[in-house]
Amino acid sequence: MTEENNQLVIIKGTKEGLIFHLHDDCSFRSLIEELTLKLNEQYPNADAERKVDVVVKLGHRYLTEERKRAMQQLIEKDKRFRLVRYEAEVIDKKTATEWLEETEVKRVKQIVRSGQVVQVKGDLLLIGDVNPGGQVRATGNIYILGKLSGIAHAGIDGDEQAVIVASYMDPMQLRIANYISRSPDYETEGLYMECGYLDKESDKIIIDRLQVLPYIRKRFQEVERRINK
């Protein structure tokens, strides 16, 4: 075929570093062979202290973790390059399901009573109240169509961008990622239509009208937010 004419590995330079375009229609072995050749062709970089960043574009090829590791070893062998990431047009089902899970809004209809814990992957939309002593946890955002009088923990896997929104906010504690804020020791009246978010400047959780959300979380809607991490 045309394999001999076409190059299987095309290396392009950008400001950030090198991009390796890998042909996605040939066998992995021939790819490795050509890559080895190409890498050996290059003159050893005199300035060995500064490694060159490499992005590998795989096109429509799916690489198993094992092969990814093999390729990384090959590229980084001479200590001239540093593999930043793989970019591919395809992912496997497992990853896709995980992404979906992570970004989906899970709807739960329940009154979360004292002693009960509701935990979901992704965002939580709770239709019901969280009573004092009850707890809701989500890897993403938490939206409560009801009263929040218990504990809400958003971004349990460490997502500091996560927010907690409630129709009626009178929580015992708000937790976002590794931050905890608790209500004051004196009796408080709850507030309607509030949101809690992590303010990086003051390094604490802030409760505000939920109307401020579009300004503080511009990327709020973006599904890619959690995928890119």
Place this chain on the structure above:
Amino acid sequence: MSEAIVITSGKGGVGKTTTTANIGTALALMDKKVCLIDTDIGLRNLDVMMGLENRIIYDIVDVIEGRCNVQQALIQDKRFSSLSLLPAAQTHDKSAVTKDGMIAIVTELKQQYDYIIIDCPAGIEQGFENAIAGADKAIVVTTPEKSSVRDADRIIGLIEQHEMERPRLIINRIRNHMMKEGDMLDIDDIVQILSIDLLGIVIDSDDVIKAANSGEPVAFQPNNKASIAYRNIARRILGETVPLQTLEEESGVFSKMRKFFGLQKK
């Protein structure tokens, strides 16, 4: 068609046993055949409140362990032939009763009685599970105190995990002057937090304690507020629509107007 109703609360000392005794009495007053079961093994009280303590020969553990049959263990009330009590054991602990044993007893009693009222022990352990096992319906008793409402909430959560109708709520020991001054949770707040139907409210009255000490449940007294409250609860259990008791002693036209316009102070 008979019904088994469990009276529970989570927290101790809110008046489960008093409620059981009085609802049972009130239902019996309305010509229903009622059986009370005390499941608080080791700490039995219901027999004392009913004034039947010294008539006990066999108890629920004897029935479960096969030393007698259910009929032998039942004690007929001294006032009504239609009211009976299955007493708890005083010498065993809660592990002596099993879920299956409870279910068997309740099923047998159902053929004979219209209402089986089960007095549940405090806590959420085995004793609670046993008491719940045989019941079709649950009544949660709470007092207007934060800790008691918190425990009631926990209990409701646990009951919801069983295949049972949504429990109904009795708010016990209401002190009107404290509620008015905002020193106690008010009824609306409690109902809103627990979000289950309110079956009745019972005012805190010295007569309830006096009556329990004399072994004559307060529901026998004709004009006592607490007594009327219990009889109203019994009527609601029977399916009647009975308006909630007014707590105010003198509820004037003005306060009714205020209430009508939603201006009543919380």
